[in-house]
Amino acid sequence: MPQVTCPGLRAFATLLREKYDLRFALIARNAPDDELRNVEAEVFRVNRLMTSHRRRCPDCTKTRTVVTPFRRPRANLLRWVN
DSSP states (O other): OOOOOOHHHHHHHHHHHHHHHHHHHHHHTTOOHHHHHHHHHHHHHHHHHHHHHHHHOHHHHHSOOOOOOOOOOOOOHHHHHO
C-alpha cells in the first residue's frame, strides 16, 4: 500500500480500515442483513469521501501518478492509400 502524505487522506484511510474491519467482523459472526447493509453503506460513503478529497486537495493532486491513456490501435493506413 502506498504511503499517504496528506493528513486528511490518512485520516480517511484509517476510518476506511475501521469500517472494513467492522464489516469483516459482522460477516464472521453471521450478522443480520440489516447490520451488514448499514456497514457496507458506511464503507461506500467513506470511499466517496476519499475520492472527493483526492480531487480537491492540493497535496493529493500533486502526488497523483500520471496514468497513460489506453491507446487504441490505429487503422492500417496502407489499406486506405490503395
